[in-house]
Amino acid sequence: DSGVTQTPKHLITATGQRVTLRCSPRSGDLSVYWYQQSLDQGLQFLIQYYNGEERAKGNILERFSAQQFPDLHSELNLSSLELGDSALYFCASSPQTGYEQYFGPGTRLTVT
Amino acid sequence: AQSVTQPDIHITVSEGASLELRCNYSYGATPYLFWYVQSPGQGLQLLLKYFSGDTLVQGIKGFEAEFKRSQSSFNLRKPSVHWSDAAEYFCAVVAGDTGFQKLVFGTGTRLLVSP
Numbered sequence: 675d676s677g678v679t680q681t682p683k684h685l686i687t688a689t690g691q692r693v694t695l696r697c698s699p700r701s702g703d704l705s706v707y708w709y710q711q712s713l714d715q716g717l718q719f720l721i722q723y724y725n726g727e728e729r730a731k732g733n734i735l736e737r738f739s740a741q742q743f744p745d746l747h748s749e750l751n752l753s754s755l756e757l758g759d760s761a762l763y764f765c766a767s768s769p770q771t772g773y774e775q776y777f778g779p780g781t782r783l784t785v786t
Numbered sequence: 787a788q789s790v791t792q793p794d795i796h797i798t799v800s801e802g803a804s805l806e807l808r809c810n811y812s813y814g815a816t817p818y819l820f821w822y823v824q825s826p827g828q829g830l831q832l833l834l835k836y837f838s839g840d841t842l843v844q845g846i847k848g849f850e851a852e853f854k855r856s857q858s859s860f861n862l863r864k865p866s867v868h869w870s871d872a873a874e875y876f877c878a879v880v881a882g883d884t885g886f887q888k889l890v891f892g893t894g895t896r897l898l899v900s901p
Contacts, residue, residue, distance in 0.1 A: 676829065707888065717876065719888040732888060764829060766889075773818045773837065773880045773887050777830040 677701065678778035680765050686784045692753040695781045697765030699746055705729070705768045706748040707775060708740055712761040723748055755785045788813045788881035792892035799867045800900050807862040807895050809877030818880040819860045820889070821851055825873045833875075836860060847871070872899045 677700035687693055699706050708720040710733075719732035723742035734740075737755075742748040752759060762782050766775040789812045799805050811817050818837050822830040834845025841853040851862045860877060874896045878889040 676831070678829075709889075716893050717889075717891040719890070722888060730888065766830075768887070774820060774832055774835050775889055776832060777822070779829040 676776040676778065678765060678767050678776050680763075680778035680781050682781060683779065684782050684784070686786065687755060688786055689755055689757060691755050691785075692751065693755065693783065695750040695752070695763050695765075695783075697748045697750070697778060699748070699765075699767030700769075700776055703767035703769055703776075704746065705770075706742055706746070707766040707768070708734075708748070708750050709764045709766065709777075710761050711764060711780070715761075717764075720750070752783070755783075757785050759783065760785045788817070788879050788890050790877050790879050790890055790892040792875075792877055792895050794895045795893070796896045796898065798898040798900055801869050802866050805862075805864045805867045805871070805897070807875050807877075807897070809860045809862065809892060810858050811860060811877075811879050812858065813879055813881075816855075817860075818887075819851075819853065820878045820880075821845065821849070821860075821862050822876045822878060822891075823847075823873050824876065824894075830876065833862070867897075867899055869899045869901070872897055 679698045704725040706723045711717045720734040722729040740750045762780045764780045766777045768775045791810045821833040874894045876894045877892040880887045881890045
């Protein structure tokens, strides 16, 4: 158990819908990262937040957005969902004094 | 741009045999390198990390990795594989400026363990 929690574990929804994925980092970690894992793209960095502020963006679509709240939990919002958005979405957090990232169990999103 | 290459998509090893998974990185400065393992349907678990210092690093579950700057490699090894080691293994490098460190992953190597 990494200490990073993600909910829900599975999500099945239809095209065009909007979903919210939630992540709680390890106690004491200020940075939260979101990654997408798909068969064709592999593991891709989406976005990073540090202590409530967006720090960097990766390959994140405009239909996707995220935020980090004062209690440091983060949410990833995916809207106007397409079949190709079906993937595993991971959240990770990192300590202030290290570079390693600890991953949550992931949310498996299926868009039908 | 920083990148990681894992040249082997699949590897099959007999239980009890030794294992080496290859990883090559592309990075200008001293890289921060990691190996993660992902069991089916699970998240990624950190096996070990290299930041600096001793080039042979020990990790969890009996794994070790050796950083070789001259070969731009960070290969993962285990002297005796157990059936429970069957999983997908990812090599990763930290990329980005201070305060922004995303992980760039290789494509992964799936390890199969035969009896």
